[in-house]
Amino acid sequence: MxxxxxxxxxxxxxxxxxxxxxxxxxxxxxxxxxxxxxxxxxxxxxxxxxxxxxxxxxxxxxxxxxxxxxxxxxxxxxxxxxxxxxxxxxxxxxxxxxxxxxxxxxxxxxxxxxxxxxxxxxxxxxxxxxxxxxxxxxxxxxxxxxxxxxPIGIPITVLGAFTVTLTVAFQELLKNLVAGVYILLERPFYIGDQINITSGMITYVGKVEDIQLRATKLRRVSGEEVSVPNSFIFDNPIINNTYYGERRAIVAVTLLQADFSQEATIHNILEILKNHDAVMSKPDPTVMVAGFVDDKIALEVRFWVTTGQVIDISDILYELHELLPQAEIVVREPL
Incomplete structure (x- = not known):
């Protein structure tokens, strides 16, 4: 045994x-x-x-x-x-x-x-x-x-009744499905693009990872993944940050009037921009006076960068800070 x-x-x-x-x-x-x-x-x-x-x-x-x-x-x-x-x-x-x-x-x-x-x-x-x-x-x-x-007639009949029930009970889901097909056909953006979707106080910014029939998956700049319903995308304006492959950057520089020289300061800032690889030569970078506040002068530095993704202009900011250590330097675009 x-x-x-x-x-x-x-x-x-x-x-x-x-x-x-x-x-x-x-x-x-x-x-x-x-x-x-x-x-x-x-x-x-x-x-x-x-x-x-x-x-x-x-x-x-x-x-x-x-x-x-x-x-x-x-x-x-x-x-x-x-x-x-x-x-x-x-x-x-x-x-x-x-x-x-x-x-x-x-x-x-x-x-x-x-x-x-x-x-x-x-x-x-x-x-x-x-x-x-x-x-x-x-x-x-x-x-x-x-x-x-x-018999094939039985499932078709059941499917028809089920479809009517779904249409009534899941209108929002069907709306997302239709919007998903529209996005895939109309192509307002592609997988891999970085987009902004804004509705009131709600804003989604991220790289498109996948376009599904119900929702579009975005990878946010901070690393999280967010699923945005396709109907939300369908009903709201979309900013495609990577459609043209280049974007404008605006940096606000505020410094004391005593530290500002109309020729030297503007010339030195333009030299930094022209010598940076990420900055496009055309359109030409510009530096203009944006205003005067008390004993300070506000400058607006505008230039275009070649990258089509999230713009990293940290190196430019470091160089501007070394040139103007007492100035306030703030990025206005892109946000």
């Missing part, structure tokens, strides 16, 4: 170990292909299940071989054809669902990558990939229905 128990446990562990080994070899091989990780892991689970089932049957045979033989006999299956049929349909449905999701994810990734080589913009690539994703999932759903021999 003890020996039989030990052999049974050893057989199950051996089958499990064999399954894990086969899964590792298969998954490592499939990772080098275009298949999505979802379908790779699903195939890996199936590979583990096969030797594990055989191991359980072998362990059970050690305890009661006639029972296993009788269980595997065709007559038993004929008596339980209804249960077996249901189980087989269930297994088919699960495999089809896993396969469909894996194929959909794989095609989505391939579409985004392959269409990108033809210079189609990323918004359109994303839209096409998601349409294919939904199409594959829909085909998979109808395929599963055919496994259960459900």
């Amino acid at each position: 003890i020996i039989t128990g030990i052999l049974s446990v050893a057989m199950i562990l051996a089958s499990l170990g064999l399954g894990i080994l086969l899964r590792r070899l298969l998954v490592n091989s499939l990772k080098k292909t275009v298949l999505d990780n979802w379908i790779t892991q699903t195939v890996g689970v199936v590979v583990i299940a096969v030797p594990l089932v055989l191991g359980f049957l072998g362990a059970l045979a050690l305890w009661n071989a006639p029972f296993v033989t009788q269980f595997l006999d065709a007559s038993i299956f004929r008596k339980t054809d209804l249960l077996i049929g249901f189980s087989w349909q269930l297994v088919q449905s699960l495999l089809l669902a896993a396969f469909g999701i894996g194929v959909a994810r794989t095609l989505r990734a391939i579409t985004i990558r392959s269409i990108g080589e033809s210079r189609v913009d990323i918004n359109m690539r994303t839209l096409i990939a998601r349409v294919l994703y939904i199409l594959i999932l829909s085909i998979t759903g109808f395929w599963i229905l055919s496994v259960w021999q459900i």
Whole structure:
């Protein structure tokens, strides 16, 4: 009895170990292909299940071989054809669902990558990939229905009633979906652009990481990720900071009139700007007097920078501070 128990446990562990080994070899091989990780892991689970089932049957045979033989006999299956049929349909449905999701994810990734080589913009690539994703999932759903021999009219009727219910109950969600499709088609900004969205006292500033059907994900300058509903973007003005690839910067410099020389001070500031790599030569940098307050004079320094992302003009500020150590230096643009 003890020996039989030990052999049974050893057989199950051996089958499990064999399954894990086969899964590792298969998954490592499939990772080098275009298949999505979802379908790779699903195939890996199936590979583990096969030797594990055989191991359980072998362990059970050690305890009661006639029972296993009788269980595997065709007559038993004929008596339980209804249960077996249901189980087989269930297994088919699960495999089809896993396969469909894996194929959909794989095609989505391939579409985004392959269409990108033809210079189609990323918004359109994303839209096409998601349409294919939904199409594959829909085909998979109808395929599963055919496994259960459900007439197509039933799910269509249910879907119609469900759609009416959703339209009434989830108007805001549908509004976001429509706005998401509009953003992908109209392309007011692209993935990778830095945008400002302002509504009253609410302002979102960040780099566009993804445009989903319900919300757009932004990576803020401070590092956080924020999901902005597409309807909010649709209803409010959008400032695309990276559309033209260059931006204007304005620095306010306030210093004592005694420290100001109309020719020397302005000339030295312009020299700093002209010698800085980030500052564009055209349009020309300018320095103008913005006003007088008591014994102080306010200057406005304007220049354009070549970067299309968040502008870092710290080096320029340091050089201006070294030139005018007693002056107040404040960045006005970009904020």
